[in-house]
Each structure stands twice: as C-alpha cells, then as structure tokens.
Amino acid sequence: MAIIELKEVCKEFGGHLAINRVSFSVAEGESFALLGPNGAGKTTLIKILSTLLKPTSGEIIISGLDLQEEPEEVKKLIGVVSHNPFLYDELTARENLHFYADLFEVNRNNAEALLKMVNLEDRGNELVGTFSRGMKQRLAIARALIHAPKILLLDEPTAGLDIQGKHIFYKWIKELSLQDTTILLTTHYLDEAEKLCDKACILDGGEVKACGTLEEIKGVETLEETFIRLTEKGVE
Amino acid sequence: MKALKIAKKDLLIEFRTKHTINFMLLFALLSILMFSYIVGAFIAAVPDIGPGLLWLILIFSGMLGLSRAFTREKDLGTLEGLKLSPVSGTDILLGKVAYNFSLLVLIEVISFPIFLLFFNFPVAGSIALSFFYLTLGNLGFAVVGSAMSVLILNARARELLLPVILFPVLFPIIISSISALKKVLVEGETFLNTMGEFKIIIAYTVIMAVISLLTFDYALEE
Secondary structure, eight states, X not given: OEEEEEEEEEEEETXXXXXXXXXXXXXXXXXXXXXXXXXXXXXXXXXXXXXXXXXXXXXXXXXXXXXXXXXXXXXXXXXXXXXXXXXXXXXXXHHHHHHHHHHTTOOTTHHHHHHXXXXXXXXXXXXXXXXXXXXXXXXXXXXXXTTOOSEEEEESTTTTOOHHHHHHHHHHHHHHHHTTOEEEEEESOHHHHHHHOSEEEEEETTEEEEEEEHHHHHTTSOHHHHHHHHHHHHHO | OHHHHHHHHHHHHHHHHOTTHHHHHHHHHHHHHHHHHHHGGGGGGHHHHHXXXXXXXXXXXXXXXXXXXXXXXXXXXXXXXXXXXXXXXXXXXXXXXXXXXXXXXXHHHHHXXXXXXXXXXXXXXXXXXXXXXHHHHHHHHHHHHHHHHHHTTTOTTHHHHXXXXXXXXXXXXXXXXXXXXXXXXXXXXXXGGGHHHHHHHHHHHHHHHHHHHHHHHHHHOO
16 A cells, blocks of 8 residues: 555746656555656655645645645654754754654653664763764654654765764664655665665656666666666766 | 744753853843943933833844844754644744743843943833833844744845844834833833833734734745
C-alpha cells in the first residue's frame, strides 16, 4: 500500500518550472531514493513533501491524507533530516529534544531513549554549539524521530559528514527501515542510494527520467552509467 | 500552549547568551545619560519633552532586539524546524510577540526609574499608571514590530529596512503613548482622563494583531 503518492505535481518559481508533472508512489516501509544532478528538483520536492512549499498543481497523498488539505496532520507523520540540523546551538541536546517534543505534543521521556540511540546520552546536558558536525547530525536524527514518524524524509543528510559519521548514519537508517519506517532519501552519492534503498527515481530538469527498483533502472549498466546517460542532457 | 513554549525557549536562549538584552540595555542607558546631559541646560523644558524622549529611547533600543527574534531563526535555519512542526503561524507569531514584549518590559522597568533620576523629572502623577502606559505602549510595539520583522525576513538590507517601515505603522501607538505618559506624569491626570489614549492604543494594537495573524502564514511562506 502506498504511503506517499504524488500525482502530476508541478512547482513553478516565477515562470520557471522546477518540478514538472512528477508522479510516483512509495510503499509503506520502503526505502526510496530521489536521485538527480544539481537543480534537478530533489530538494524542492522534499520541501513540498515536508509542507515547507506548496505545489503549484497536482495532488499529494500522505498516508491517506491530502497534504494540501491537512498539512498539520501530515507534519505529525513525517520527520525531516537535512544538511541543516534545525537545532539551537545555545540549548543543550536534551533541551532541544524537549522543545521539539513539546511542539509535537509527545512525551518528553522519548528524548532519553533517542539520546541513547544516537550515543549522546552522556552529552545530553552540553550545549549543541559545542558539538561536531557529526554529533549535530546524530542529534538531528533524534530530533526527527522525537514523535515516532511513519515517514522519514532525508535531504542530503550525509553532506559534510566524515566516513565514520556516514557509516553510523547508514547503520541507523537501515535499522529504522527494518522497523517499517518509510525512508525517502535525496542524495548525490549513488553508492549511498544503493546501500540504503530498494527503489529510486531519477530526476532531471524537474522531470522524472526513470523510476522503479534499482535493478529495473540499471538494467545491465551500473547505476552511475544509467544516471549519466539519463541526465547528460542537463549537463550539455 | 505552543506559543508560550516558543517564547520560553527564546527567553532561555537570550538569558543564556545575552546577545540582545545587553545591547538594548546599554543603548537605553547611554541614551538616557546623553540626553540628560543635553537637556540639563534646558531644565524648564524637561516636563514637555521628557516623555517623548523616553519613548524615543525605548523604541530605538527596542528596535535593536525586535528583528532578531525572527532573523536569528531564519539565519540558523531553525525557522524551518518550527515550520516542520505541527505549530500554527498564530503560535509562532504569538510566541515571538511574548518574547519581544518580555524584553521590552525588562528594558522599560530598568530604564524608567533611571530616566526619572537622571532627568530630575518633576513627577506630578502616578508612577504606577505611568508604568501601565509604558507597558501598554510596549505591547503595541511588540505586536507591530514582530509582525513587521516577518515581512522583511527575505529582504537584503532587513536591519535598515525595519525602522523605515515600522515607524509609520507604529506612529498612532507612539503618539498616544507619549500623550498618555505626559498627561499622567506631568499633569497628574488619572486613568479616566487618559481614556482616549488608552482606547486608541488598545484598538490599534488589536487591529494590528488581527491583521498580523491573518497574514502571517502568507508572510512566512517561501
């Protein structure tokens, strides 16, 4: 059953069509990658799905809810992790999680389990401003999971992370995927998509160029070869 | 109420870092000191120009902090974090109004007695009623200022733009607050005799609050 469903979604910015009639669906518990070169529309699409942007036209259904009709209900179903952790440097890790728990009206005790999960239980009372990029990103995952969302939207979450940080990140995403959390990931790293996702959609110029399982998209090629072939028009 | 959670978070950050409050307070105290020195030569004019000067000091020092409530969230990217949470635009705006109002009242409570002392102000009326009108004016200032600071969020020279667009909109509140303060402090008038100013400040603040709440979601859109 599809938990995310996009039908003919368009987004226009001052006459420029950033998203052009994009349609695809993601099944519950699936890990899905949105791939594409810079300017393909990946982040715009994530912003639309996370209710930060309104589509110009088209329909988006999230877990049976119309995103444009019930954005507040949809927000309760999704967690977002991007390269920006959405954390307050002047608050401690625990205070940050408590603040978001209050906004989502969930029990503050959720924060303790999440701090433990991201190995920050000993640093919970330290200011986030003193954290490294990797630690902030770990805390960002905890923040995104504070309300136990059914869907996790990941917008280039490993940008700027070192190899260790990426490794730990991949481990958690796989664990979440096993717990039936639906993952929608945008990334520039094709190996990341292959490690974490079962299905993918390749975007270029705001249009869907290919969509399906990674095997269906690649065929006999490597994912990189397919990606270059499908998006080379944009490079020219 | 989520608005209070947002205000509490902002106040916690402010009192921990003191990024804004120190500058607001320093500006207010330096201005009082400077104006009291200048006005000292024209001691007879103090009752006439004092209330206006006090309001100018409060408004300029308040303006140092007003825009930061939203621009700090925007610059750190945490505004998106708020927008991703199931929080209405009303809660965000009310939270920021409550935060700004708290800072303005704190500046007012510290500055007003120092102003009276340094200006050797001949107080003829109720100090409590004067505080009431200062606080009421600051409430209007916080409502209008918070709403206006959202409108300039995406502007390039937003710190320069805020005073330019804020002053004309704030004018009815400033004039009424100065008039009420002068009547109470200098002429010793009672609350009943300043009812006209009270009604204007309340009505204007309510109208601006309603307009801000109705348009806030659009102003916050990317």
